[in-house]
Amino acid sequence: MRNPLLKDFKSSLGIPPFEEIKDRHYLPAFKAALKEHKKEIDSIINNKQIPDFENTINALENSGSFLARVSRVFFNLLSAHSSEKLQDIANQITPFLSKHRDSISLNEELFLRIKKVYESQENLNEEQKRLVKITYDSFKLNGSNLGKMDKSKLKKLNQKLSSLTLKFGQNTLKETNSFNLIIKEKSDLIGLPDDLIKQAKSQAEKENKENSWLFKATRENLYPFLTFSENRHLREAIYKGYVNKGKNKNSNNNEKILLEITNLREQRAKILGFDSHTELALQNTMAESKKNVLELLDNVWGPATKRAQEEIKEIQGLIQQEGRNFKLEPWDWWFYSEKVRQAKFNYSEEEMRPYLSLENIQKAAFTTAERLFDIKFKSLRSFPKYHEDIKAYKVFDNKNNIIGIFLTDYFARPSKQGGAWMTSYQDQSKNNGIKYPIVINVCNFPKPSKKEKSLLSFEQAITLFHEFGHGLHGLLSNVTYPSLSGTSVPRDYVEFPSQMFENWIRSPKVLKEFALHHRTKEKVPASLLKKYEKCQKFNQGFATTEYLAASYLDLAWHSEKKKIKDVDKFEKSLFKALNKPKEIDSRYGSSYFNHIFSGGYSSSYYSYMWSEVLDSSAFEVFEKKGLFHKASGKKLKELVYASGNSKNLMDQFIKFNGKKPDPKRLLQKRGLA
Numbered sequence: 017m018r019n020p021l022l023k024d025f026k027s028s029l030g031i032p033p034f035e036e037i038k039d040r041h042y043l044p045a046f047k048a049a050l051k052e053h054k055k056e057i058d059s060i061i062n063n064k065q066i067p068d069f070e071n072t073i074n075a076l077e078n079s080g081s082f083l084a085r086v087s088r089v090f091f092n093l094l095s096a097h098s099s100e101k102l103q104d105i106a107n108q109i110t111p112f113l114s115k116h117r118d119s120i121s122l123n124e125e126l127f128l129r130i131k132k133v134y135e136s137q138e139n140l141n142e143e144q145k146r147l148v149k150i151t152y153d154s155f156k157l158n159g160s161n162l163g164k165m166d167k168s169k170l171k172k173l174n175q176k177l178s179s180l181t182l183k184f185g186q187n188t189l190k191e192t193n194s195f196n197l198i199i200k201e202k203s204d205l206i207g208l209p210d211d212l213i214k215q216a217k218s219q220a221e222k223e224n225k226e227n228s229w230l231f232k233a234t235r236e237n238l239y240p241f242l243t244f245s246e247n248r249h250l251r252e253a254i255y256k257g258y259v260n261k262g263k264n265k266n267s268n269n270n271e272k273i274l275l276e277i278t279n280l281r282e283q284r285a286k287i288l289g290f291d292s293h294t295e296l297a298l299q300n301t302m303a304e305s306k307k308n309v310l311e312l313l314d315n316v317w318g319p320a321t322k323r324a325q326e327e328i329k330e331i332q333g334l335i336q337q338e339g340r341n342f343k344l345e346p347w348d349w350w351f352y353s354e355k356v357r358q359a360k361f362n363y364s365e366e367e368m369r370p371y372l373s374l375e376n377i378q379k380a381a382f383t384t385a386e387r388l389f390d391i392k393f394k395s396l397r398s399f400p401k402y403h404e405d406i407k408a409y410k411v412f413d414n415k416n417n418i419i420g421i422f423l424t425d426y427f428a429r430p431s432k433q434g435g436a437w438m439t440s441y442q443d444q445s446k447n448n449g450i451k452y453p454i455v456i457n458v459c460n461f462p463k464p465s466k467k468e469k470s471l472l473s474f475e476q477a478i479t480l481f482h483e484f485g486h487g488l489h490g491l492l493s494n495v496t497y498p499s500l501s502g503t504s505v506p507r508d509y510v511e512f513p514s515q516m517f518e519n520w521i522r523s524p525k526v527l528k529e530f531a532l533h534h535r536t537k538e539k540v541p542a543s544l545l546k547k548y549e550k551c552q553k554f555n556q557g558f559a560t561t562e563y564l565a566a567s568y569l570d571l572a573w574h575s576e577k578k579k580i581k582d583v584d585k586f587e588k589s590l591f592k593a594l595n596k597p598k599e600i601d602s603r604y605g606s607s608y609f610n611h612i613f614s615g616g617y618s619s620s621y622y623s624y625m626w627s628e629v630l631d632s633s634a635f636e637v638f639e640k641k642g643l644f645h646k647a648s649g650k651k652l653k654e655l656v657y658a659s660g661n662s663k664n665l666m667d668q669f670i671k672f673n674g675k676k677p678d679p680k681r682l683l684q685k686r687g688l689a
């Protein structure tokens with residue numbers, strides 16, 4: 017049997033030969049790759065020479081590349097283009113992968129070798145020294161210096177956890193797709209944007225629901241619906257469909273699962289000598305401790321909720337003015353804040369949409385990167401793809417050397433998880449021949465039709481820049497060792513390069529240049545830009561409060577001392593203690609909070625805000641010196657986007673910025689200071 021996953025992908029520029037890969041290839045490839053990785057690890061352990069950097073740390077860096085290749089293809093497709101079959105395979109392979117990881121990270125002989133290198137005075141360069149420390153720390157944090165009993169307990173916990181977190185995410189996806197808001201009367205569509213109506217029509221057709229419009233509980237459906245639907249009952253229905261995900265009494269219920277996850281995580285942390293999962297998770301982050309995280313959150317919470325109360329008053333006032341007699345509820349927020357925005361600024365987000373075609377925004381992103389970092393993107397015509405929507409670009413430096421490949425998978429489809437993300441098929445490294453990065457951005461933007469281009473909301477334009485910022489972090493990486501490459505940085509730093517890049521699309525100057533009307537090609541009118549500028553700080557009380565509530569929720573789940581029995585009660589008592597306004601819900605409820613219960617963000621949801629302190633501080637340089645200031649762009653590339661985790665991150669930041677990050681900048685940016 018010829019299995020394309022068993023070969024390297026050199027013949028297709030390193031891009032996996034997607035068209036040749038069939039479902040049946042994964043399990044045998046995983047098996048072979050696991051076997052090979054084990055062999056590589058054994059040969060490190062059995063090396064008779066005295067442990068040194070080369071025969072231990074670098075050998076470890078070079079091991080597992082086959083397994084990484086197979087895993088990346090599989091897990092990227094599991095999120096971007098999933099199927100029942102792939103999910104079955106994931107369920108089958110996950111316990112083996114978890115067991116395999118443990119067999120390495122808990123391997124005593126291997127750890128002893130790493131420890132010897134760590135303690136030796138070997139003459140190493142800065143990056144090598146950092147790699148040794150990071151490797152040593154991560155083995156220690158994974159439990160490699162524990163006794164036999166504890167190690168075997170840990171292994172069991174890890175395996176259970178990996179299956180449960182996988183199940184959590186699968187349940188969320190099922191709940192998202194199984195929720196149906198079906199509209200049969202045209203009059204119930206009043207207010208909704210055309211593109212949403214069109215999508216709902218085709219969703220309904222796909223599921224053979226005739227003469228109707230179908231809305232799912234995705235964020236992509238939810239927000240425009242909540243903002244524009246004139247029908248309050250329907251707004252409430254879709255909102256509840258969204259926030260009840262994982263709470264419904266059916267086989268997709270996530271409550272028991274998340275209680276078990278937090279319980280197992282706590283046990284795990286205790287075995288490893290930490291008070292809570294939070295303290296464990298915050299090791300080797302920029303924040304360092306829960307105390308530091310809470311200090312940032314608490315400093316913002318006060319001004320944010322104060323502003324939120326003002327916003328509530330304004331909205332409630334408008335409701336009364338309309339002659340309606342109900343109290344503002346969470347599902348009303350989007351609809352009425354949009355009305356307040358219009359009343360105050362005479363600005364609607366929809367006015368901007370015709371100028372924000374995907375084409376324009378992508379061009380803006382590419383050009384911004386080209387100007388700042390002196391690189392070039394060139395479209396690739398023929399390359400392997402797993403779906404017709406995938407596009408590919410070669411990325412060149414100013415000497416016309418290829419530095420990476422950038423793939424995009426921009427449009428929504430049912431086989432794709434919600435949200436947007438960047439991942440890579442290959443990380444940049446130089447320790448074992450030159451490997452350039454192969455990076456992908458996956459989003460859920462509206463698909464263009466024959467008649468109309470894909471037009472983005474302003475939020476989506478920011479998402480494109482955000483994910484492209486992560487992409488650049490991967491593409492511009494210029495380090496030696498793969499473990500330190502690109503986005504392999506602490507969680508509370510990784511959002512810095514992505515959020516930093518958002519600053520350019522938020523800038524009126526960039527909009528003026530790139531936001532051209534999709535039909536007439538006319539520039540966005542100056543008056544519209546003015547209105548846009550004026551409302552940049554609008555609704556920030558709400559946005560900051562809902563985000564912070566989710567961050568507190570994350571920390572509470574992972575550092576609560578008492579045993580938690582009831583998910584709903586726990587949430588309610590936390591928000592009561594915080595004095596959270598009832599009119600604003602947490603950005604995610606526990607039962608569908610994928611970031612923390614199935615993604616890698618447990619105790620790290622605060623990271624976005626931590627990184628925002630960094631990006632709002634760093635962007636000051638461009639505000640002062642000019643948006644495309646050459647020398648600053650060069651510094652930003654070298655000190656932030658290219659250096660991965662090869663150097664001390666705070667030092668690098670200060671080298672760029674000339675001073676430490678300043679939390680006040682965040683409050684100013686959000687208009688809360």
Ligand SMILES: [Zn+2]
Binds near residue numbers: 482486511514
């Ligand atoms: Zn991000």
